Every structure is written in structure tokens, then in C-alpha cells.
Amino acid sequence: MYNSDTPTRAELPTSAQLLKSTAVAIFAAAAILVAIVLPSEYGIDPTGAGRLLRLTEMGEIKTQLAEEAEQDRIRDQPNVVPAFAPAPSPAKPLQGSGLLDRIYAEFLVGRAQAQETRSDEMSVTLAPGEGAEIKLVMVKGAQANFAWTANGAAVNFDTHGDGGGENISYEKGRGVADDEGVLEAAFDGNHGWFWRNRTDAPVTVTLKTNGAYSEIKRMM
């Protein structure tokens, strides 16, 4: 402790100064909490200051993402812990049904590969903050041409797939007006698009697809 000069008692803050500083700090903290932290973290905005500063949007997005992640966890639970899963048909043993499903899947997959290609067009309208997902049922290696447009607006998207316990994200983007290309399934399962409207007006997304898939469905 050589690199410091010992302050004299008179140089230190007085007790009154310190108490005043503490009071100021408490008031400032309360104001920051109510006007800034609560809107930013939880979307709670009693004063309206958060909305004015565009911070409430952050809290709302965080809350929404947390809820969606929670729903995902609940939805995924039966796959992870089969013991707690409600058996779809209690008469059949769980493992056997899984195996049968697999055999059926392989069989259907074999047929799907042989089937003709198809083409579809679908539109979804998303309110601000809303998300939607459309997926194609594809076998590994199958290809589908796609083109989607947000019809003059922009959306966030995640082109991804899942199935048989596998997950993949092919491409992600933010504030994109349209996209097109070829989707090639990395494994058997559902492959498609998740879009989210982060603008403050409704957005309609139109998707055109054609290629080797057996089904097109809106997941959410």
C-alpha cells in the first residue's frame, strides 16, 4: 500500500454527504428500475417510459421467447423421458410401437421415394410478433424447389428440419423480403420454414414449392 497517500479525515466525505449520496442512489435506482429495467426485462411498463424509449419491445420479445422455449421443452419431454409420456395406445407396448413405427416409416419412405413430385402454394398472414411454420415431409436426400416472399414487407426466417431425433438449421435470416432455392433434406423428417413478423404491421408470406415431398403442412 505504497502507491497511495493516506487521506486526512477532512478529505474524506462527511457523514452527511454520504447519507445524501445514499438517498440519491436509492431514488435513482428506483427510477431506473421502474422506467428502464422492468420494461426491458419483463415488458412491464407502469410509467410508459419504456414504450417511449422502445425498451418495452425488448421485454416483450424476451418474454415471448421464454414462453416459446418453455412450450418447446414441454412438447419435447415425451421424447426425452418415455416413461412419463402418455402412451398413444396403451394396448401396445411402447417399444414395440416405436419399432413398428420405424418399420412403417421405412416402408412409407420407400413408397415416397417412388412417388411423383408435387407442387403447392400456401399463404399465411402473420400479426406483429407472430410466427408460423410450414414443413414438407421429405426423405433423406430428396429435393424441393422453393420460393417465398413477404409481399413487400420483411420477416425473420429459419429454414430448418427435424425428424427421428435430429435437428438441422439450413439457413437463418433477419429482415428478409424473400428467398428462393432448393431444399435438400439432410435426413428423413419434416423440413421447411419458420417465419416471424417483427414489423409493426401484419405481413403475408406466400410460399411456392415443387419437388419430392409427400405432404405439406402448417405446423404452427
Added chain:
Amino acid sequence: MAILSVVLAMLLSTGLAAAHAVAEGDKGYIQEITGIHLIPFMYLGAKHMVTGYDHLLFLLGVVFFLYRLQHIAIYVSLFAIGHSTTMILGVWFGWNVSSYLIDAIIGLSVVYKALDNLGAYQRWFGYQPNTKLATLIFGFFHGLGLATKILEYDIAQEGLLPNLLAFNVGVEIGQLIALAMILIMMGYWRRTDSFWKHAYTANVLMMTAGFVLIGYQLTGYFVA
């Protein structure tokens, strides 16, 4: 071993099974937005500083024996210049430095400052290293640490520079808020007669925390 790998696979699949794999919290928010969002980024910068215990520890070390406002201003400015520079350059050029190594160096900065406060360099080497220069240099490393965190956030390219500058302003605001809290506590403490007795112990504790940070981050570097 086989059981372990099955358990691991299950754990991994839980993490990945989330549909369209949304990130949550601050990262999730940043990945949902594009364009210029100055005040939200200022908020995130301030939050990062106020909740970043490694920065707070170093800041505490820096002002531990400073009690004149103009001295505090000089050191805090040097630290701010240091971390602003490397934070913005690091994000702009996408310097891909291991966050574990950087955070280990930040831990080292805490140890260095604690030893400095204890007068160790004068006792051991009969020489006092320039405290201002050290503050600036460690500021550079703290900024690199910030940059690696921001890169993990994956900010949209659109509006990147204004958002980064806003984040940096937020970091300074957060630093001032943290500093105000530290100074009020130090004010009460300095007035007690036992301050000079406990100051030594406090710096030893700070050094301990710095060593823990180093070990924690280096382990992460080799394990992760």
C-alpha cells in the same frame, strides 16, 4: 462409458430438440431485431457492465486507494478509452479470440491490481510500475472480452456501427453507475478507523477472487 454417452446424447438432444432453436434472453432479443436500436443497445451495454463481476472487481481495485474525484476521473477515463477501442475494433473486424483466454487475462488484471494495491511490486522489485499505463492496457483486454461477448450475440449487420456505439455508451453509463455504488460504499468504509487494517485483507480477498477467475476460465479453455 456407454451409459455416459447415452446420457450425454439425451442431454444434447434436449437442447437441440427445441423447434427452430430459439435463443432466449438478451441474445434471443438481439437475434430477432434488425436496424438501429440505440436505447435498447445502450441498456444492454449498461447491463453488461453492472452485472459483470469481473469488470466490477477490477474497477474496485482501481479506485480502492483513490479518493480525490479528479484522480478517479483520470483512471476511469483511461480504462474507458482502453476498453472502448478494443471493443469496437474487435467487433468490427470480428477478431475471433478465445473468450476463455481473454477472461483469464481479465482475472489476471484483478490479481495484478490487488498486488499493486498491496505494494507488492515496490516490496519485491523496489519499483512502482506505472499505474495509469496498467489501467489503460488492462482496459484493452477488458474491451476484447466485451467484443467476444458481443460477437456471440450475433448482431445484425444492418445498423451494426450505430448499435455498437450505443452499446459502448451504455457500457460507460453502466460503469459510472457501478462506480457510484462502489464509491458510496467505500466512503462509509474509509471513515471507519479500521479501514487501513482491513484494506490489506480486502485486497488479498480480491486477489483470491482474481485467481479463481483465472482458474475458472483456463479450465473452461481446456475442457470446453
